[in-house]
Amino acid sequence: MWVGLDVLLNLDERIAALAEPSSAARARRSDLRAQLKPQANRRGESGKAASALLAMLQPGFTPTVEGEVLHLGLAARRLRIGTAQARQLVDLGILPSCYALGGGERQHDRLASDVVARLQAQLSDRISLTNLGVRTNVAVKLLVGLGRAGHLRTVDNEPTRLLYKEMQFHLSAIDELGALKRKVQRHDPADPGRIRLRDLFPALGVGAKPWVRAILESADAGQLGAPETREMSKATLNVSLDWARRVVRGKNAWACRREIEAESISLIDAEEYLNMLPKDTSCLIAHGQLQRGGVGVTAQSVRRCSRLFVSTKEVGVRAGVESIQVAGLAAQAGVARPYRSGGFWPRDRIEAALDLPPPGSAALVLRWAIDSPDCADAG
Numbered sequence: 001m002w003v004g005l006d007v008l009l010n011l012d013e014r015i016a017a018l019a020e021p022s023s024a025a026r027a028r029r030s031d032l033r034a035q036l037k038p039q040a041n042r043r044g045e046s047g048k049a050a051s052a053l054l055a056m057l058q059p060g061f062t063p064t065v066e067g068e069v070l071h072l073g074l075a076a077r078r079l080r081i082g083t084a085q086a087r088q089l090v091d092l093g094i095l096p097s098c099y100a101l102g103g104g105e106r107q108h109d110r111l112a113s114d115v116v117a118r119l120q121a122q123l124s125d126r127i128s129l130t131n132l133g134v135r136t137n138v139a140v141k142l143l144v145g146l147g148r149a150g151h152l153r154t155v156d157n158e159p160t161r162l163l164y165k166e167m168q169f170h171l172s173a174i175d176e177l178g179a180l181k182r183k184v185q186r187h188d189p190a191d192p193g194r195i196r197l198r199d200l201f202p203a204l205g206v207g208a209k210p211w212v213r214a215i216l217e218s219a220d221a222g223q224l225g226a227p228e229t230r231e232m233s234k235a236t237l238n239v240s241l242d243w244a245r246r247v248v249r250g251k252n253a254w255a256c257r258r259e260i261e262a263e264s265i266s267l268i269d270a271e272e273y274l275n276m277l278p279k280d281t282s283c284l285i286a287h288g289q290l291q292r293g294g295v296g297v298t299a300q301s302v303r304r305c306s307r308l309f310v311s312t313k314e315v316g317v318r319a320g321v322e323s324i325q326v327a328g329l330a331a332q333a334g335v336a337r338p339y340r341s342g343g344f345w346p347r348d349r350i351e352a353a354l355d356l357p358p359p360g361s362a363a364l365v366l367r368w369a370i371d372s373p374d375c376a377d378a379g
Contacts, residue, residue: 069110079120085163094159095119119159126155127174129167136177139233141268142211143169143177149212152176180219187225187238194225194238202275202314203248205359206306208260209272218243248359260302264294270302275311276344283342284309309338310347318356329354 070078075095076086089095095111129147133140144167146152153170160168189196197218201209215237218224223243226232239247260273270290271281281297284290284305291301315330316323330336330345333353338346350356 070113070116071110075111075116078116079123081163088162089119089159092162094162122157123159123163125171126160126168127171128164129169132169132173132177135174136181137231138177138181139231139235141234142215142232143167145212146177146215147173151212151216180216181232183219183222183224184232185222185225186228188227189236189238191225191238193241195241195244196235196238198234198237199317200239200244200247201272202311202317203244203359205314206274206310208269214247260299262294262299264296264298265302266296268296270297273302274306274309274344275314277311277313279341280311280343283339286341287339308347309342309344310350312343312345314359315345315350315354315356318359319354 072086072090073083076083079086086095090111096115127135129140129143132138133143143152147154147167147169152173153176154173155168155170187194197211197214211234215224218239221243223239225238225240226236230236265273267278267281270276271278274281276284281290285292285297289301289305289308291298293301312323312326315326319326319329321329326345330350330353333350335345335350335353337344
């Protein structure tokens with residue numbers, strides 16, 4: 001409790017008088033309570049003498065914080081969080097506090113200012129996922145992948161996890177992203193000599209897509225491109241056709257198929273793994289092929305679907321035609337979709353009917369393939 005200096009004058013004499021078990025002492029105790037009430041919640045100085053007085057006025061009061069203390073609302077403002085969040089930190093013991101007397105039977109939390117200052121410094125050296133994306137013009141999905149892979153420094157401690165739902169990064173991530181972006185060439189995906197990574201991945205077949213490794217290795221090799229004015233994202237990142245040919249022929253380690261390590265994956269990751277569109281995975285879920293579980297769908301059902309079905313996008317890349325032409329080729333070969341609402345095909349039947357080369361084979365024909373000295377030995 002904050003106690004005014006005027007109340008503390010001659011405090012030793014007042015305490016000695018209050019120690020006498022008499023009706024006069026009880027009366028004086030009531031007078032002192034009346035003097036203390038107007039001083040409640042007023043900033044000032046409190047010390048051992050004030051604590052002794054408070055302990056006598058209300059038995060059971062045992063202050064545990066010494067030095068400058070803050071009330072809960074002021075601590076929340078300094079931490080730039082809501083009062084309810086500050087209360088949660090106190091309840092969990094992250095912010096130690098003591099109780100001070102309030103009006104009537106109420107008690108108020110008081111927090112040591114040095115503890116609040118330490119937490120304030122801990123929370124200030126960070127930037128949120130959204131703000132980092134805005135500041136660097138990089139899509140949040142790429143930032144999440146780089147953060148989870150350990151290529152961007154994240155802030156992951158108990159207070160941060162409790163206070164913020166989205167991923168938090170250390171401020172050094174801004175410089176780390178700046179160094180990466182300086183390696184990126186300024187090329188538009190519409191450039192005929194370039195191909196988007198998103199269009200390249202289906203040529204590698206099904207599997208978890210190595211976005212982070214592809215970005216880092218392509219950037220180090222000077223092959224990664226992105227538009228000058230648009231956000232750097234999965235939809236805009238591109239590589240040269242020479243580099244793409246090397247990837248498809250297995251000249252890059254990240255082109256190897258990657259399996260799912262977790263028991264479940266998100267729907268977005270399942271779409272990338274299967275090279276499918278959201279409507280395709282929704283169709284598979286509706287017909288019981290993809291099983292809901294964990295963070296999205298179970299890894300076991302994703303692997304099963306990869307063996308049973310192949311996306312139109314992957315068929316088009318492996319057949320060397322546009323995706324819109326796949327339906328016509330399938331009709332000529334007598335292959336029908338397993339479900340009318342799905343844009344995918346029975347894998348065994350369409351691969352046999354169209355004689356599709358396996359992903360990454362020397363016989364793979366790509367609609368964007370060109371002759372290149374770097375790929376002369378690719379076969």
